[in-house]
Amino acid sequence: MGLKEKILTKSLWVFHLSVGSCNNCDIEILDCLTPRFDIERLGMQLIGSVRHADVILVTGALNKKSTPILKNIYAQAPKPCFVVAIGTCPCSRHMFKDSYNTISALDEVMPVDLYIPGCPPKPEAIIAGLAKLIKKVTRK
């Protein structure tokens, strides 16, 4: 385990990106910052600009309109930057699978480091997922 990974995983700044969600997953992400769950104690912080991001949390089903924007935003993020798919929507397109507008799941567009399924996933599930991400990164 390198020092670099250790520093990185102790101060993950998360950027929250909705590419067409129903807003439920977004609310669950905000729940993680509330007194009960408080991910700031793990050094995580919700930040405003993707240029500062270490983790991009993607929620919602990708559609024709948002896919190019998502690619653009991912290209702007300074590497190393991890991508987390939150909710069943970005993981597998969920119930919008047969829609004319949702052409692909998230991992067909860009590399995804972690999938957190659920509709919406509980805050506990999101935190457990992020803990798994940290384990995965530090073990590499």
Place this chain on the structure above:
Amino acid sequence: MIMGISRAIFTYLIFPGIAFSFFMGGIGWWLERKLSARFQYRVGPPWYQTFLDLAKLFIKETTIPTGAVKTLFVISPLISFSATAMFSAIVAQGYFFQKNAVADVIVLLYLLIIPSLFIILGAFSSRNALALVGAARETKLMLAYEFVFIISLIIVIIKSGGSILLSDIIRYQAQNGMHLKSASGFIAITLSIFYIQAKLGIVPFDMAEADQEIMAGTMIEYSGPLLGFFRASKTLLYFSLPLFIITLLGVVPGDTLPAKILFVALEYLIVILIISIIKNINPRARIKDALSFFWFFLSPLGIIGILLALKGM
């Protein structure tokens, strides 16, 4: 000769210069975050979080937006950092070893303006609409808070017998008690606390970096080490700005170094506590409200303070 030089380098770089200010600033920033967390019944980050955040920024990639004015974009954080480093070294020297304090408050005021100026220039050079909004807000805010701070400086200068040398101000207070005790000194410290709040961009005066409205505003295009330099200069200011105010207004007469460190730590804690209380009981002000607060409430208060100081109160 060699001894003298190495001693000077030690005092400027390690104690009580840059490294010491940096460490204290990091602790102060963490304390402010931790207190905010406790106010909201959260646990809050561990004590080394500020340093970890900084270290992480230095291992990230630097991205430079297309169309940005590259040179200005890159040197802005560096100049901002070096100005604050110089400022912290001079202020800490002045407080802990009064004999070396040759700088006057005008130089320090000038060094304090440089970081804000280069934050604005960096934002303008990044060619981003939201950065422009942030820079415009920071410019307006600067007009407000620098004016108020100059008023409180004038109060201090009048009270210490017209001297603008840091060492004279310290000596005057060591002999006659701190300025804070008098009515005009109290007004000056009130103005200065709001000045710290606005200068460091803490709620309610964080409209230039408003995360939720304009996505980090002036900082939006900065990433990696460049952002790290901006944050490092903010970390330095977190300690040296309160220390400057303490030097101007609240010097406790004490001769030995440990006593001085103890008093400074105590006063610093009180300042951080006040700042985080103001932060947590206020929402973000609109730029118009902030300007009218500084110009139409604090400035008249400051002018009353100047009159009181002239009367010797």
